[in-house]
Amino acid sequence: MIDIPIALHIPDGFLSGGVAALCGVAAVAAVAYGLRVANMELDEARVPLLGVLAAFIFATQMLNFPIAGGTSGHLLGAALAAVLLGPWLACLVLAVVLVVQAFAFADGGITALGANVLNMGVLGALLAGYLMVGAAKVLPHTRVTFLGTVGVVSWLAVMVGAAATSVELAVSDTVALGTSLPAMLGVHALIGIGEAVITVAAVSAVLAARPDLVALAPKELTATGAGVARPVERTI
Amino acid sequence: MKMRVFVILALAVAVGLATAVSPFASASPDGLEKVAEKQEFLDQAQLARIQEDSPISGYAFPGVENERVATGLAGFAGTLAVFVLGYGLAFLLRRRERGDAPPRAPA
Numbered sequence: 001m002i003d004i005p006i007a008l009h010i011p012d013g014f015l016s017g018g019v020a021a022l023c024g025v026a027a028v029a030a031v032a033y034g035l036r037v038a039n040m041e042l043d044e045a046r047v048p049l050l051g052v053l054a055a056f057i058f059a060t061q062m063l064n065f066p067i068a069g070g071t072s073g074h075l076l077g078a079a080l081a082a083v084l085l086g087p088w089l090a091c092l093v094l095a096v097v098l099v100v101q102a103f104a105f106a107d108g109g110i111t112a113l114g115a116n117v118l119n120m121g122v123l124g125a126l127l128a129g130y131l132m133v134g135a136a137k138v139l140p141h142t143r144v145t146f147l148g149t150v151g152v153v154s155w156l157a158v159m160v161g162a163a164a165t166s167v168e169l170a171v172s173d174t175v176a177l178g179t180s181l182p183a184m185l186g187v188h189a190l191i192g193i194g195e196a197v198i199t200v201a202a203v204s205a206v207l208a209a210r211p212d213l214v215a216l217a218p219k220e221l222t223a224t225g226a227g228v229a230r231p232v233e234r235t236i
Numbered sequence: 237m238k239m240r241v242f243v244i245l246a247l248a249v250a251v252g253l254a255t256a257v258s259p260f261a262s263a264s265p266d267g268l269e270k271v272a273e274k275q276e277f278l279d280q281a282q283l284a285r286i287q288e289d290s291p292i293s294g295y296a297f298p299g300v301e302n303e304r305v306a307t308g309l310a311g312f313a314g315t316l317a318v319f320v321l322g323y324g325l326a327f328l329l330r331r332r333e334r335g336d337a338p339p340r341a342p343a
Contacts, residue, residue, distance in 0.1 A: 010268065013282035038329035047330050048243040051323025055247055058318040059254035062295065062311050064262040071270040072262035096322045103286070105314065106293040110284035165268060175275050183274065187267040209237045209245075 009101065009108030009116045010165065016172035017111070023168060024114025030091045030122040037088040049213055050089065053081055054096045056202070061097065065194050073191030076161060078124030079154035080199045084206060086215045087129025094121025119164045124157030131156065132216045141218035143207070147200050154199040155192035162188035247319060254311030258295075259304035 015023070042050070057077035064072035077097070081090035095117050101107040108116045135149045162184040170177035207214055211222040237245075265273060272278035292298065297309035 011281035012284050013280040014272070014277065035329060038326065038331075040331060042326060042330045044330050044333075045239060047326040048239060048323060050326035051319045051321075052243050052246045052250065054322030055315045055319035056250040059250040059258070059311060059315045062254055062258040062261060062307075062314075064264070064266060066262040066264055069270075070264050072264040072266050074261075074266065092325070093322060096325060097318055100314065100318050100321060104291050104317065105295055105310070106283060106287040106290040107295070109282070110286060162267065169277075174277050174280065175272075179275055180271060183271045184267065187270060191267050210239070210242050213242070 009098070009120070010112040010168075012109030012111050014109070014172065014174050015112055015115055015168055016174075019168050019172045020111045020115060023118045024111075027095070027114040027117035027122060030088075030126075031095045031117065034088040034090075034092040034095070037086070038092060041086075042089065046085075046213070050085065050093060053084060054093045057081065057093065058097045058100065060198065061101070067187070067190040067194070071187055073188070073194055075195055075198050076120045076124060076158055077199075078121050078161070079128035079150070079157040079195065080202055082125040082129035082157075083132060083150055083153075083199070083203055083216045084214055087125045089215075090125035090129065091117075091122050094125065115165075115168055119161040119168075123160045123164055127160050128153040128157040129216065136216070136218050141220045143221055146217055146221060147204060147207075150203050151196040151200045154196040155189075158188050158192035158195045159185060247315075250319070251312060251315050254315040255308045258311040259307040 038050075057075065057080065060075040060077065062074070064074045066072050076094075078090060078094055081093045084090075085093065098108060098113065098116050098121065102110055102113050102116070131153045132149060135153075136146075139145045139149065163181065166177060166181040166184045169175050169180055203214060207217065207221065211217065214222060264270075269278065272281075287293070292310045292313065295310045295314075296303065296306040297313065298306075300306035300309060
């Protein structure tokens with residue numbers, strides 16, 4: 001197979017039928033719950049945010065940045081979406097991106113689509129989202145702490161996706177966990193740094209322009225007057 | 237900043253990145269591909285039959301010879317398509333104001 005386009009995501013053929021199906025079920029369940037959350041909680045005013053965030057994540061996933069050893073990485077975006085929209089709506093955003101990539105761009109397999117949604121969307125979004133919520137309970141609600149936490153959970157979201165991919169490949173008998181896990185985690189520890197930098201930058205930009213659109217930011221950081229952003233520092 | 241201004245700005249950034257920057261992104265294999273290559277399972281990758289007819293397979297806009305231009309056009313088209321899909325999905329799913337809902341608190 002020579003003419004496989006650059007495989008950014010898991011292509012078909014890497015996972016066994018059982019693993020692909022299991023991941024598919026998990027991904028569908030998470031997306032279905034996301035649809036329900038949207039139906040209950042997504043305000044009309046935030047509708048465009050979902051579209052523009054999906055577009056931004058699609059765009060940045062095309063921007064492979066070089067890391068060590070002739071390898072590249074790109075933003076996954078699950079943590080970014082989780083911080084801006086909450087974990088379950090983030091699952092939806094990533095699913096939209098990954099479905100378009102698989103069907104229109106042949107990037108990521110069709111039977112592997114569930115695994116890709118799970119690894120790059122659901123797991124990262126839920127981990128990042130719920131860690132952010134937990135961190136807000138114990139950490140001070142300052143801009144610096146908030147953005148620092150965003151960076152840490154972004155890195156972790158990439159690592160959990162890489163670990164899950166290794167486990168899925170191992171259960172599929174494609175490659176032993178002992179060989180793939182250290183390799184995947186090693187590479188993604190670096191990719192995760194890129195993820196953290198980009199996510200923190202993007203979240204700070206939104207925090208500066210429209211703090212009310214950062215769903216998981218503490219209230220102290222998101223207070224605005226009549227839709228006009230005030231300098232964030234004044235509200236801390 | 238008004239929501240409309242924010243959305244147009246953010247979308248412009250996304251489209252700009254996908255169109256003008258993606259042609260110059262690293263062409264090195266990414267994390268998974270590198271591991272697959274080293275551990276010799278990359279050749280197990282297959283293209284699903286439905287993907288053989290993918291409109292923009294491999295992020296190269298069809299019929300454009302210049303690679304960078306083809307990538308940029310693919311990014312442009314893809315970003316707008318994802319925006320429309322995401323926006324449309326969110327619009328269909330959005331919470332409808334119900335009769336018994338409390339009035340929205342002033343921001």
